[in-house]
Amino acid sequence: MNWKRSFYAAAVFALATSPTYAQISDGVIKIGVMNDQSGTYADLAGPGSVVAARMAVEDFGAAKKGMKVEVVVADHQNKPEVGSSIARQWYDVDKVDAIVDVPTSSVALAVNQITREKNKVLIVSTGATVDLTGKSCSPNTIHWTYDTWSLANGTGNAVVKNGGDSWFFLTADYAFGHSLEQQTEAVVLKNGGKVMGKVRHPFPSSDMSSFLLQAQTSKAKIIGLANAGADTINAIKQGAEFGIVKSGQQFAGLLVFLTDVHSLGLNVAQGLLLTESFYWDLNDQTRAFSKRFAKLHKGAMPTMGQVGVYSGVLHYLKAIEALKSDQGDKVVAKMKELPTDDAVFGKGWVRQDGRKIHNMYLFEVKKPAESKGAWDYYKLRGTIPAEQAFRPEKEGGCSLVK
């Protein structure tokens, strides 16, 4: 029953501790990957994020530089209490220095709070809530990969510019769905598009047929799915049965990921528009990285959440190397100071409010005939430049922004 010992079973990298890193508490940098290992988000983050974190440690060359870096793993089961007690135990007992990944907004916000209290480092990759760089922003947290604002904005913007100027919203009837809808609607209107109507479905909902029929009769070009997870999947599946895409309308997913498309299959998902910050087939660097990743992860290509873990851990280690200390707030300050550069997101930077900035991309899911093989799912429809991809710093209401 020894919690500590069982975590040592997780990988240990590098051996020697050099005197240069005397500032590092207990001589070891411990990175905890906390996510959903078995539930809804296991494909999206799960074990793949652990693979990504280990790749980052290896690529950083911790062993050669004489730094001792360890990666530990835990499953928060999407329960904030479980996540919160793991985080406390990691910081208090197991001397973990940084936690990464953390999908599920409620868990991410809970860990955000504890990390600040204990002055450690939190790098959120799969967690989506934009509050992490808004009213809940913290000097100890960086939001790395994407957030709901960037997805809504990216999809709204790019779709309207590509000619999808009339929208109908299918919205999950709770706070998250409402805010996703509002954010997207604002962008659509700003770009000269119009909203033909919207309908709110109960959360969660397994039967979308009546809502889909309303969407169909609205004759809007784009049906915006302001929901997530199983609701989105259900809407797309049932939409395929109604022949919505074949009759000329298009779905725009506001929170859909590569692994969702993978499980839906191209037959059902074809024509879906979505925004992501990463796709394995973007350029030579991402292809090379993804092939290495796939070898270590049962042939599956990485999702943006998983590469975010890679990119975040790499930058975290670089900051420690430059600072020669692992004190939470100082490391995060250093991470904001240093520009980021890696194989997956290219060049970027971290804003004062803790928002990591890079390009976002609008993709369309390929037709089955266009796909050349496994994981060949997306075609690039547009690039949202880094400067416009995320919520402007001033609008977030983060107390760190002066």
Place this chain on the structure above:
Amino acid sequence: MTQATQQAAAGIAEREREQKQHRIAFVLMAAFFAFGPALIYPVFLMKVMCFALFACAFNLLLGFVGLLSFGHAMFLGMGGYVAAHTAKVWGLTPELAILCGAAVSGVLGLVSGLIAIRRQGIYFAMITLALAQMVYFFCVQAPFTGGEDGIQAVPRGKLFGLIDLSNQLAMYVMVAVIFFSGFLLIYRIIHSPFGQVLKAIRENETRAISLGYDINRYKLLAYVISATLSGVAGATNALVFQLAALNSVHWTMSGEVVLMTLLGGLGTVFGPVVGALVLLAMENYLAQLGAWVTIAQGVIFVICVLTFRRGIVGELMAFFKHWSR
């Protein structure tokens, strides 16, 4: 001696032995929670105590009145939300926040109890489940609960405005005091004349009616007490973790408390405490098994159900009874 007096004497002897067993078990339990923090992570033990109180309150209803509620998560969750909200937004001290949580859960228990106790068996379970689902949807929608994100960063505050609960030890002692008070209250209720009537209702409802008891009043009172204590457990839990979130009102939580009670021993005094400890330990210490958590849990449940149907404590008690003869 007549047969009747012999039986009475045997009954008294039996009760004395039971009381002795309970005393030993209580001392063991108190020792575990007193010295546990030296070996086990205190926050985990605090969680165990909160859920043990929740399971004990649930057991009062299922084990001693025979009412299977499938909606107890609504009391745990509402207690937690109300305590978190009053502590964070209204700035109440922790003891008042917990009282508010308990009061709201109690009122919720009264309202839902008035509706639910009119039916028995599966119908009772379904009504409680339906009401709990309504509470769940309320919590998803209501602005003060924060929807998906829950209420975060709840301050632990100062107990009576004096003792700073951000101190781990102070918090631990407070949770322990609440748990033991709740536990002893339930123990007292079970062994009071009121508790005797509850057990009579469990054994044979028709006979209890024919003896002149207004069974609906007894059932309702037991239901409200159970709801209030669940609210206390939820409120304390919210302060321990400094958050209140949707999963504590979700129906799976109602299922979890049934499992805790069954695993530990239905209708035994200490069973729910052991059940809560075992279930939470699995949830916590198996966390790094990843996908294997649910499979491991499933296997353990199957083994429990097949090999010790009376639950861990029920089986132990039967063993001692057999052994002492």
